[in-house]
Each structure stands twice: as C-alpha cells, then as structure tokens.
Amino acid sequence: MKQKIKEEIYRCIFAVLAFSSLVFLVGITLTLLTQGLPLFREVSFMNFLAGTDWYPTYDPPDFGALPLIASSAFVTLGAMFVCVPLGIGSALYMNEIAGYRQKSFLKPLVEILAGIPSVIYGFFGMVAVAPLIQRIFNLPTGLTALTGSLVLGIMATPTVASLAEDALSFVPNSFREASLAVGANRWQTLVKVVMPSAGSGISTAVILGISRAIGETMTVLMVTGGSAVIPRSFFQPVRPMTSTIASEMGEAVFGQLHYNSLFALGLVLFFTTLFFNIIAEYISSRYRLKLGMGR
Amino acid sequence: MKNSNISQKAGFFILFLCMFITLFFLGVLLYFIISKGINAISWEFLTSAPSGGMTEGGVAPAIVGTIYLTFGAIVFSLPLGLACAIYLTEYTPDNLVTNILRISINNLAGVPSVVFGLFGLAVFVKYLGFGVSILSGSLTLGILILPGIISASREALTSIPQSFREASLALGATRWQTIRKIVLPASLPGILTGVILSIGRAAGETAPILFTAAVFYMKGYPNSVFSEAMALPYHIYGLMMEGTFPEKQSQIAYGCALILLLMVLLISAIAIYFRQRQRRIYNGK
C-alpha cells in the first residue's frame, strides 16, 4: 500500500512538471500582453501597425511600427531567396544523390553548422560580407537589407536543409523502387515521385525556416544598419523588429510607453511566428497521416 | 531516352551546386574566423581580464560567465524537461492532454529568442526582483532550451523497446521502478546527446541574456547567482557595436568569436558522434 502511494506521488510530480512548457508558453503570452497592451491606451492599434514614423524617444514620441514590420518582412523575404533553393537543393542532394558514406558525413556536418551561434554569423556579416557588398555596389555603407538577407539566408540554410532532409527520408523506398522499376530514371523519380510525396514535409521545413528568420535577432541587429524607414530597395539600411527590441530595450525606462511599445513589438513577433509554427504543425501532421505514420 | 539522361545530368549538377555553395559559404565563414582569430588567442587571452579600456587583455571573465549561465540553464531545464518527457512517454497514452502538451512544446520551440529575453526581463528581472543577474539569465536560457531537451529525451525514451518495460512490469516492478532501473539507464546516452546539444545552444545565445544577465564590462568575476556576468557572445556584440576603438577591439572580437565557435562546434560534434553511435547500436549494426 505504501508503495502504491509512492507510485501515485511520482506520477503526480511528473504530471505537474510536464505542464511546465504549457505554463511558460501561456506565461510568455500573458507577459507580452500585460506589458505590451498599455501602449494602446495612448496609441491606437491602427496607428501602431500602420504608422510610418518610429521615434519613440522624441517629444511627443511616435510609435509607428510599419517601418520595422516592413523591414522584418523585407529581410526575411530576401533570406528566403537564399536559403530555400540552397537548403532544399542540399537536402535533395544528401538524400537522393549522395551515397550512404557521403551522406553519413554530410548530414552531421550540416547539423553542426546549423548550431553555430547567430552572433557569429552577425560578426562574420559585419567584418566580411558588409565591406564586400559596399565595394561591389559602391554604396555609402555595407550594412544594408541585402547584407542582412544574405547572412540570414546563409545562416538558415543548414536548418532548412536538415529539416527538408528529414522530410525526404520519410518517403518510403518502395515509392522510389516502384518508379525505377517502370523505367523512370533517378531524376524523373525525384521530380515526379519523391518531391510530390515529400512536398508538404518540405514546405514545413520552409515555413519553419521563415519563422526562424523572422525571429532571428543578433544577425540582423549587427548587419542591417538600423534605420527605421520603410525599405524601398535592398541597398539601404533597415531596422527589423527584433533588432529594434534588442537595441532599444537598454535605453527604455521600465513602465514607460517606450518600454511598452517594445513589448508590443514582441507581441507582433510572437504571434507572427506562432502563426507560422501552427501552419507548419498542421501541414506536418497531415503529411504524416498521408504517409501512413502515427505522430 | 537521351533527353531524359541530359536532364538528369543537369538536374543532379544543380543539386550538387546547391550543396557545394552551402558548404562553401560556411567554409568561408569558418576559414575567416579561424585564420583571423587564431592570432588573437594566447594563454593570456584565455586567462586574464580585459584591460586598457577594453582594448587589451583577455576575455576570461566572459568565458567564465558563459559557463555559469549555461550550467545554470541546464540545471534548471534538465529535470523539468526530463520529467516532462517521462510523463509523456511513460505515463500517458495518446490523448488530448498529450496533444496539448506536444503542441505547446513545439510552439515554445518556435518562439523567437528575443521574446524569451522580454519574458525574462519582465518576469525574472523586474517582477521577481532577481535583477540583471546570472539567475535571471540562466532561467531565461533554461526556458529557451527546454523544448529541445524535452524532444531529445522523448526520442531517447521512445527508442527503448517496449519489451523491456513489459518484462520489468511482468516481474512485479512498479512503473517508477521500471523507469528508474530499466528505461532511464538504457536511454541515458540519448538523453545525454540532447543535453549536450542544448549546452551548445545555450552557450551561443545572445538575445535572451541581453536584458537579463549580460554586461559588457565588470570588475572581477561574478560571486553569486545575483551577480551580473560577462558572456562571450555578448562580448562579441559589445566589442563590435559599442566599442570605441574599432581597430584594436575587432581583433579581440575575432578571438572571442573563435573561442565561442570552437566551444560550440566541439560540443555539437561530441553530441552528434554520440547520437550516430547510439543509432548504430539500435539498428544492430
């Protein structure tokens, strides 16, 4: 009997601790709401989202976040042009072309590279990519949206490649064999059979890549230059939401409107990434059902 | 027939090019940081504090600070994450509760790191009054790596054959005895892999400690969990963005970047080696 009580206590401890991640997720949401929403007592929600001037320390201050949101979207979009083709191409190469030995070397390598801290990419962007961009395009500064996109794209490539490769490895070999057996060559098999059946898995990888790129902070903080204007070209400095939060929190005073506005930006970021993650989750659960797997 | 062979050749070449460009970029990055950073590194650089207005001396306090923060994060999130993984794999069947937990874990994993920083600032630094400290930073980093630890532990636990559990229970072991004596020892290598990878992640993160723990310069070393701390990733950022003597300071930044890079690469290489070995064992090869 004593043992039974002990068992029950252990079960309860595990159950309570298991809810920690839910608690933290809810906690993050509540924190962002309580700290961010006070902004909207002073500034209307529309003026925040659509306002084009971000001068939080002026008197009177302006909290128009559109330039920041647009910068985030701009840099992320640019990064996609780099990491989607490279990432998916690499994944296809690893899964479909590389032999067993080559793959067992490439995959861990890609995973290791995916773990390099973002501050190192940012540093690399500052000291190597930015001067190069400045020289090639003859710009006043190398710290531009283009630099941010490039570095962010390079950084996200291993992540996308690794996730897409996982999706490809879920495609049963029998699919490939069936296609090869009717006389299709490997390229046709890849394009007509493998890619379509891994399609939603690959799109999950891309969506997660987008979500990470939007939320990435240090890289963009260090290489995008930081001017809060609506971007018109890739060759000008921009200021995404993440780097705004990171660089301005130091000077914002606790409890003041500026402080609240940065949490409001956090709120926008949080819900944007949450949105992408939920879509990815939805697609991947359907994908797994399609290939006849459990969760 | 001929056309399709040509398209196959062209297609394969493009894919090869993608792989090559990816590795090429990353190779350039590694080469750049290693070749320039190696000159900055010396015994003195690793063991002494900064001096001369951050233009000379070493980065020892930053290394120590990073180790403290990372250690604190693991101490906080390992028990929590492991308990969560055990509950999900050993105690509950697939039901609504596990689904909710699984979704919240996945979404927590997708939260941007700077948002964790905001959470840490509002809750640990301000609300709970821990101030800008190792404690606040460790807790924030801990929450950040929690989903990773949970997923890795779950993967390790589910890879243990069900027959071990059945055999143990059939011998009159309780569920907890089965977990403690059979399941956990067998899944330890897998769990360890996850922990090591999380160490690498925590050591390199900057945004979450920006407002919760890190300072650019402090006198001496942190002496309690309520001290602020210097940290390697933040030091790189600080030298590059807030430095006043770019020439001398970028040299130090190269050194820092190399140390951080080597730390993280070494850590993840160990973890991945562990995992490959583990997979081979379970695949019976």
Place this chain on the structure above:
Amino acid sequence: MENEVEISVSDLSFYYGKTKALKNISMDIYRNRVTAIIGPSGCGKSTFIRLFNRMNDLVPGTRAEGRINIGGLDILGTGVDVVELRRRVGMVFQKPNPFPKSIFRNVSYGLEVKNVKDKIYIEEMVEEALKNAALYEEIKDRLNDSALMLSGGQQQRLCIARCLAVKPEVILFDEPCASLDPVSTKKIEDLITELKKDYTIVIVTHNMQQAARVSDYTAFLYFGELVEYGISEKLFTVPADSRTEEYLSGKFG
C-alpha cells in the same frame, strides 16, 4: 494426482475499443499442469493470457468483462494490486527480452524491485533459478557478463530463470519458442515439462506439435471464442468440434 483448480475463468470478454476480441470464455486451469492455448494467429491467444497478469492494462482503450479467479482472488477487480499479482503470475515473452544488464542482475531484478536486501539470499536465489532453468552450468563462470552476449536460446532460458527467481505460482509462456531454433526449442520444452512439478503453466503456441508434446490440457481458441477445451491427448486425436478438426488437419491458420 487429483486436479486442483488454480485459475478459474468465467464469462470473460475483452474489448479493443468496440471490437470484442474475446467472447464469453469460461474454463478452469489446473494446478501443476501444462495448459496449452492454440489457435490461428489473431484469434486472441496472447490477449487471453495477458489478462492473467493484467499486462493488457498497458494497452489504452481496452476493457475486460467477467471474472478471472486466481487463488481465490478476482484479479480483474478494481483495487487489485497488479504489482503483487505479477509477482504471483510470471510471464515469459515471445521474443527473449533480457535487460541490457549482467546475467546476474537480470535474474536478481525481480528480487531487487521487491526490495530484498539480503545479498546472500539473493545469490542463492539467483543460482537456484539459473539451475532450475537449466542454464547454470553453461554460464556459471560469467555471471557478470552482459546478458545480451548470450545466444537466443540461452537468453530465453535466462528470461525463464528471471521469472523463477520471483517464485511465482503460475508461469505464462507467450509463444516462448517462436524465435528459436529446433535445438533450443527442445531444451525449452523439456524445461517446461520439468517445471510443471512446481508451477502451474499456461503456454500459448501456434505450433500444434509443441502443444501436443508439452501440454496436459489444450484449449482451442477461434476468433475470440473458446471452441474446445480438454485433455490434450483427446483433443488432438478425437476433437469434438468440427472447427477443431479442420484446424488440426491444417485447413486454415
């Protein structure tokens, strides 16, 4: 020798969700006898004996109705201590499943989880169990080696020893020879015949020759229904039910 009832099953049904996997089974299983459960695959043989030690508790969405009485206790009742029950009703599985521990620690495991601390007693019990499982002579010099180093047949006898060390009253064998070669199978069968002096044995097998060789009683299950149950010799030579006859003559399964 008189037949004493050890396990009494009455009106037992079992559901996987809405599917009725076992249909109103009633039978008595006798002490110190070997009872074989035969039938085509998927007929519910394993499900049936896994109820005797409540292993089906691990499968979500299942439900049992009816009664299984073991030693005067309805083991399906709520409030039954399943841990205690599993110490009385041991089980040997289809695939040898030794723990990734030493041979000694495998056999002592059941005592360990019972919180037996007496080292000398444990050593005695381990040795006795290994002897009773006819394994001791082969491995007595390497008790501290990993159990995974043993051959398949040795592993299965180790699992039997592991089960014996707990001193159960009943041992359930769930197709114990399914993954073994003929020589190892012979050893296990001899062992079962030996063990029935001290234990009540229930064995699930899809191998009719094996059932005929080792068992005193045989039950034929067909799609969750108990078609026929009786003395093995009789069931195998003059089956009463036409379905049993068809099964024995290899018409299906």
